[in-house]
Amino acid sequence: MVTTSDRDEFVRLTDPYRRELLAHCYRMLGSVDEAEDLVQETYLRAWRSYDGYEGRASLRTWLHRIATNTCLTALESRVRRPLPSGLGAPSEALEEPLRASATDVPWLQPLPDALVDPATVVAARGSLRLALVAALQHLPARQRAVLLLRDVLAWRASEVAAELGTSTAAVKSTLQRARARLDEVAPDEDLLVEPEGAEDRAVLDRYMAAFEHADMDALLGLLQEGVELEMPPYLEWFSGRKDVLRFLESRHHEKGRMRMIPTRANGQPTAVAYTRGPDGVHRAHSVQVLTVEAGEIARITVFLDVDAGLVGRFGMPEVLS
Template identity: 55%
Template sequence: MSVVVEQTTDQDFARLADPYRRELYAHCYRMLGSVHDAEDLVQETYLRAWKAYDGFEGRSSLRTWLHRIATTACLTALERRRRRPLPTGLGGPAADPSAELADGPEVPWLEPVPDSLVGADDPGSVVAARTGVRLALVAALQYLQPRQRAVLVLRDVLRLSAAEVADILETSVPAVNSLLQRARAQLSRNAPVEEEIVEPAEAKAILARYVAAFETYDVSAITAVFTEDAVFEMPPFRTWVQGAAHIAELISVHCPASAAGDMVLVPVEANGQAGFGLYMRDGEGVHRAFGLKVLDLAPGGVRHTAMFFDTSLFRRFGLPEHL
């Protein structure tokens, strides 16, 4: 009889808790800035919740209870981890794009996240879910103290009440409001540039130009597809450049491609933004995983490109190691 009861309890837990998995993954990603760490913390959250489920008394909603466990796990993890920046958060742009690239292997860099892992199950919440993980926003969150980060995400992104957040953090509502006020003030100093609306047809045309420019390795076309003040950054390199001409010079000097066909771009969706898996042709003529790009568009062109050279990300985006 006890085995049947345990199986029923496990089934109830899975049925009730599984719908929150992607929301919890997105929460852990916002807190930690890493897809690898977010995966570990979600697993830890569900393990803790499963073990404690018999004692769940329903004084709060299951969603709030799960977020309490996830937030506690994230705050504990952040005690042992440094914030995850992008190169633009560590200094100014390079004055000479042709100079040797500055490496930063010791930096725990921010990582992009596939939309498929953080999208909401409710179609009406998809846009909000993707907006909440845009690369610039998650990068800005890294400047907040862990508890400030937790309060801001829980209140402003997940829209939980101050009372629910106080329950999650085991503090008072006035303390939550104070943390939120300080977090918003800090975020405003590091906030991403206000997004400009790009109509779908124009976005499609910009992305087509971007693919054509790189796959034909046409430096003049590469220059033209970026906005005048565009930014190009490349973790794990600290070096980043600003301006379409500087981006084109950086690529022409440092990119191993030399002719049309050397590069192939495969579309991905990351952080609620357009992106590409970039494959580079090697000496044997095989296109191998080279880097993952996340783009931010503006009317007229690409405003920002983050190029991640961590090819282990390809597997998480469902991309092969070679074409």
């Protein structure tokens, strides 16, 4: 018979791994919404089989095993979550209105750093970076799982084989194919690269100031030559400092129209942006995730679907007072 003390023990022992499991499920699915649901499912499955847990593997490994299988089952009925740059070539219509947003695409979502343990962001050595998570979505589900278990969680090949019901040789072959595919779709992304340093915040501060003061010259000074800008749910995206700046200049900018609040997502500097409406009220506009390299902005990913509660995930209000 299950007692209250049994439940209390289960919660006490397993709850410290919740944020880590969320990060793992997010890498697999590319969705915070789905990752949270799958973590809940993981804990439900773990509780149902807890009386059979014999401690042969660590509790952490046991929970990751359940989470991985839960994700693999979910992925059987899911399509990959892309960013616009993963769906076609950059747009050349720099000054034309954007086409209707592609609301039928299940877009990749940003992961607020506040939802995962800070140690996870560092220990994972950059594996939460937005571009890398987007690249992982190109891999078949089992390749994705093998790559994450081996290269992020550092499981031995034999452990992964036991987890997935296959041979060690098959795991090694699958990992080789996964790494090769990852190099095809994102040759500049490295699972083992360290997160960016303290200069990120300085770049973010200058970026926010440039928009708040409508200073396009200041913004230009921050952009890498090959900078890319994408804005899901719009399919258009832009590549190159000249084209990105031309697109931004073609939009309505005036000092004071935009306000920004700093935060972090995917281990990267991020700003929640608000724009002033005709009534003078600043309302949530977007979540903007920056990729910073050597003190310059290499990519700007602007998530515009703020109506889906995105801003709330960052602990930010929908309206600024």
